[in-house]
Amino acid sequence: MGKTVRNIGSIPFLLALASCGQGGEDRVSLKNGKEPRNVIFILSDDHRFDYMGFLGTVPYLETPNLDAMASGGAYVRNAFVTTSLSSPSRASILTGLYSHEHTVVDNAAPLPEGLVYFPEYLQSAGYATGFFGKLHMGNRDGMPLPGFDRWESLDGQGTYYNVRLNVDGKWEERGEDEYVADLITSHAIDFIERNKDRPFFVYLSHKNVHDPFKASPEYEGKYTDLPNPRPASFNTPLYGQPSLPTIKGDGKPLAGKDWYGEGRMPDWVKQQRESWHGVDFCYNGRLDMDQEIRKYCECISSMDRTIGDLFEYLRSAGLDKSTLVIYMGDNGFAWGEHGLIDKRNFYEASVRVPMLAYCPDLIPAGTVVEDMVQNVDIGPTVMDACGIEKAPQMRGDSFLPMLSGAPAPEDWRHRIFYEYYWEYDYPQTPTTFGVRTDRYKYIHYHGVWDTNELYDLLEDPHETRNLIGEPEYQDLAKQLDSDLFDWLEESGGMTIPLKRNDRKHSDWRNGRVF
Numbered sequence: 001m002g003k004t005v006r007n008i009g010s011i012p013f014l015l016a017l018a019s020c021g022q023g024g025e026d027r028v029s030l031k032n033g034k035e036p037r038n039v040i041f042i043l044s045d046d047h048r049f050d051y052m053g054f055l056g057t058v059p060y061l062e063t064p065n066l067d068a069m070a071s072g073g074a075y076v077r078n079a080f081v082t083t084s085l086s087s088p089s090r091a092s093i094l095t096g097l098y099s100h101e102h103t104v105v106d107n108a109a110p111l112p113e114g115l116v117y118f119p120e121y122l123q124s125a126g127y128a129t130g131f132f133g134k135l136h137m138g139n140r141d142g143m144p145l146p147g148f149d150r151w152e153s154l155d156g157q158g159t160y161y162n163v164r165l166n167v168d169g170k171w172e173e174r175g176e177d178e179y180v181a182d183l184i185t186s187h188a189i190d191f192i193e194r195n196k197d198r199p200f201f202v203y204l205s206h207k208n209v210h211d212p213f214k215a216s217p218e219y220e221g222k223y224t225d226l227p228n229p230r231p232a233s234f235n236t237p238l239y240g241q242p243s244l245p246t247i248k249g250d251g252k253p254l255a256g257k258d259w260y261g262e263g264r265m266p267d268w269v270k271q272q273r274e275s276w277h278g279v280d281f282c283y284n285g286r287l288d289m290d291q292e293i294r295k296y297c298e299c300i301s302s303m304d305r306t307i308g309d310l311f312e313y314l315r316s317a318g319l320d321k322s323t324l325v326i327y328m329g330d331n332g333f334a335w336g337e338h339g340l341i342d343k344r345n346f347y348e349a350s351v352r353v354p355m356l357a358y359c360p361d362l363i364p365a366g367t368v369v370e371d372m373v374q375n376v377d378i379g380p381t382v383m384d385a386c387g388i389e390k391a392p393q394m395r396g397d398s399f400l401p402m403l404s405g406a407p408a409p410e411d412w413r414h415r416i417f418y419e420y421y422w423e424y425d426y427p428q429t430p431t432t433f434g435v436r437t438d439r440y441k442y443i444h445y446h447g448v449w450d451t452n453e454l455y456d457l458l459e460d461p462h463e464t465r466n467l468i469g470e471p472e473y474q475d476l477a478k479q480l481d482s483d484l485f486d487w488l489e490e491s492g493g494m495t496i497p498l499k500r501n502d503r504k505h506s507d508w509r510n511g512r513v514f
Helices: 064-072 086-095 118-124 180-195 259-263 267-273 279-285 289-316 375-385 471-490
Strands: 003-008 011-016 039-044 074-076 128-133 150-154 164-167 170-173 200-205 324-329 355-358 367-369 415-420 431-437 440-446 453-456
Touching (some): 039 289, 039 375, 064 289, 064 355, 086 118, 118 128, 128 180, 150 180, 180 289, 279 289, 324 375, 415 471
Parallel strands (some): 039 200, 128 200
Antiparallel strands (some): 003 011, 074 355, 150 164, 164 170, 431 440
């Protein structure tokens, strides 16, 4: 068995290669001594954690196929990303590394040399591997990544119609009547059909539900005029109120008069609420927020239908019982929490993502995983399902045993860590680091004169009361801050991975106009 030595930063490791025939008849022996399991990983874009029909957040939202995955498989209730932004999250999924390690820190950062992606291990073990859909991860030219036998990638953000597709390194223009979710799903099914006699791994990466929202014909306009929920923190901070508490004549704060000051929300949150990523000027006033939410939900239902098409094929091919299907969002999305729209921040609506897993041979129906899972765990979990040891450089761990109903290992994480780096094109959100336990969340901002945040998620699940200044919470805040910086030090995250920005702009404040 040959070996190839590769490098990730300063971490050398060995990638074991299998001698595999064209038909996959020669396979490496797997650590579990069993036949390799087929795996399909489905990734959506900007799908927030609680917008699925079975959760009832939006009463009219129809997601029968996601609902079936949850009822017939596992619902991972507490799934999070390490960075709430497409490119960093996708890079963490594929590498098992934190953003400051793989350095794909924003949607424009180029891919560095030397990254290794978990499908490479599967491919080396004899798996047929295919990528279908939206990469949006530094690889701006759309060219194939290592580890995939078949590559069909959208151009950048992609489009819902008139799709431009990179097929194994060559661009193709698709028809104006082909909806992107239907297109990539049908191609993924064709790939499985051609390779169903050997172990396969499919990475199906949807454009849905990214703005500008466009549903398939049967769902477009379906939810028009239906009412939307308002999150509990919609008016935290209250628009138009000063950041300092109102003072009475005796010099004492006027209690109950100033929601914003009393809640100690950061100034940047109030300022972003007044931007195009806020509820009062949603997407530059293109549509009001309620219209946008309904279009967003129509987009979710359109994608859900194609997931049903995939499962229908698996049933017809006799693969539905044994194939592990994992569904996940690449980041969360705020629809009014703290008056905000979009992601990037460390609030719950932004950092939590939907996650489901289905495999009747492996997962008892109705399983609910309560332990905290992150995107860095996807690679190790898929590799575990395929009988392949986790690569030593990966930060995540396999949650496969928890999907089958087993308790979490004793050394499973008791806290998650978060990082986001300020972006030139989206300056509303500052550089953010954070740590979250089962109960508490601490948020540390870098480079801005503003307040940090501390929340008791048990007593205040909607994060409306910042406890950072409360005397009884000072020891806790210091401990969480210490935990956060210990994590950054241990994982090499004490320097900000700056990236060049040579794109055209017309910002006179920088003294350059292009």
